[in-house]
Amino acid sequence: MLANIAVPLLGIADTAIIGHRGDSAALGAIALGGLMLSFLYWAFGFLRMGTTAQVAAASGAAADARLRGEVQRALQLGAGIGLVLLLLHSPLLALGLSLLDASDAVLAGVDDYISIRIWAAPATLMTYAVLGTLIGLGRTRHLLWLQLLLNGLNLALDILFAVVLDYGLRGIAMGTVIAEWCALAAGLYWLRGLLPKVAAAKAARGDWRQLLNVHANLFWRTLFLLLGMMWFANAGARLGDLELAANHLLLQFISFSAFFLDGYAYVVEAQVGQARGAGQRHRLVMVIRRTTVLAVTTAVALATLLWSAGPWLIALLTSLPDVQSRAAEFLPWAALYVLLSCAAFQLDGLCIGLNASAPMRNATGIALVLFLLADAWLTPRYGNLGLWWAFILFVLARALALWPWRSALAAKLPSRT
Incomplete structure (x- = not known):
């Protein structure tokens, strides 16, 4: 959990620095630029x-050669x-950029930001494979350090380039690129330590068509999700730079x-993946039950914290009074989104563990489809409030x-023990 919550800190740090040193246009550029890159990268999630x-199933089945092959192919891909x-x-x-409806100032910032951040693309996608391996093996301590x-x-x-050297938005992008390449280097080093034979293995000669077929459903699922975001x-952005900036702050939370x-x-x-590999249905049921109770409890706590401490948290990310006021107006709906979201995450985890990507x-x-229909009906009538209602319906x-x-899905798990 500690490793996982570190992921959005990249966006929060970028937002906080620009929120205190830039204007709403720069903040909007970070918002759209970050989402465009998320769309681009997480399409390959x-x-x-x-x-x-695959790694969890191979680990549960104690299939070392298969495990090494899965890691090798993922890194190459x-x-x-x-x-x-x-x-x-x-x-x-x-x-x-042609698909965005933001102001010229925001679009210019997005152009600068992405033109630099894109140089980390190979590092980012290879790191996905490293993270997937560490999660599948349950090596969460290495995941946390990474x-x-x-x-x-x-x-x-970010502080060096954007604050000390005053490179602004470009400095934020430069800092992130360097950090991502350094993280990949560390991840490959730790992966080599965890799986010593990976580095010496021959190039994967498995059926690449089969590999891509397995991942195709996950590609479309992620693409649909990012299209919604x-x-x-x-x-x-169509509602104005102020709404764009305010929504972006709430999206960070x-x-x-x-x-x-x-x-x-x-x-x-x-x-669940390891249980699938080992044929342990009882383990699957136990894991789902316990993690669901913890997830629901945590979602209630997070939603309550966001609702009660939201104005203070917003002030940490920006000193712009109009953005603070606008974001605070929609805090209750952001808190409701957090509360309802845990069910989707838990069910996604079950599907991934069982390698059932089609559902x-x-x-x-x-x-x-429901989100787009709701937005088309609600936003013209209720503005940003209608947009948030449609967004909640999405999750x-x-x-x-x-x-x-x-x-x-659970019934399909073979039971050998």
Whole structure:
């Protein structure tokens, strides 16, 4: 859990520095630029999720050769996709900017930010494979140290480049790029220590078509999810720079809470995956029951904290009075989103652990369609409030659409013990 909640600190640190030294346009540029990169990178989130499922199953079955092969293929695939994104970043960036409805000042900032951040693409995607391996093996201590290194170095470099050297938005991007490459180097070193034979293994010669087929559903699920997040941000941009900046601040709290709650889902992924490999159905049931109780309790605590301490937390991220006031207005809805989100995370963890990606794809696609329909009806009538109502429906619909599959998925687990 500690390792997982370190992930959104990258965005929070960037937001806090620009929030105190920039204006609402710069803050909006961080918001849209970060979401565009999330859209780009997490479309390939199967490198993390798929690797976790396969590594956990291989570990549970004590299949060392299979385990090494899964890691090798994931690293190679991450490096290859990252290089392609780096080579194609100019047309991709132009396409992304053309789809945004933000002001010229925000778009110029997004251009500067992404043009620098994209140089970390291979490192980012290879790190997904490293993280997936560590989660699948249950090596969360190494996971924690890796995230602390990434975020600590990122914060230090942000302060150096953006505050001390006064490079502003570009300095924020430069610091993040350097931090991500350093984190990959550390991750590969720790992975080499955990799996000594990985470095000496021959290049993977497995069936790449089969590998991509396994991950295809995870690709579409993540794409649908990010389309929803991107739509939310862009819908806020259409309402004005102030709404965009305010929504972005609240999304930082949601992101922090989401990664916190997703820590329980990671446990589900790893433990269920290992139970699948070992054929231990009783272990699967025990893990789901215990993590769900903890996740619901934590979601209530996080939502309560956000609602009660929200104004103080907003002031930590920005000194702009108008942004503070606007963000505080929608705090209750952000807290409700956090409260309802834990169900979707838990059910996602079950699906990933059982390597059942098709239900995740279908549920997220259904939720996206409902979100777009709700936004089209509510936002013109109620403004930003209607947008938040539609956004809450998005996360609730994901869980409701997955719920009918939960028992059928668990029943498919073979039991050998």
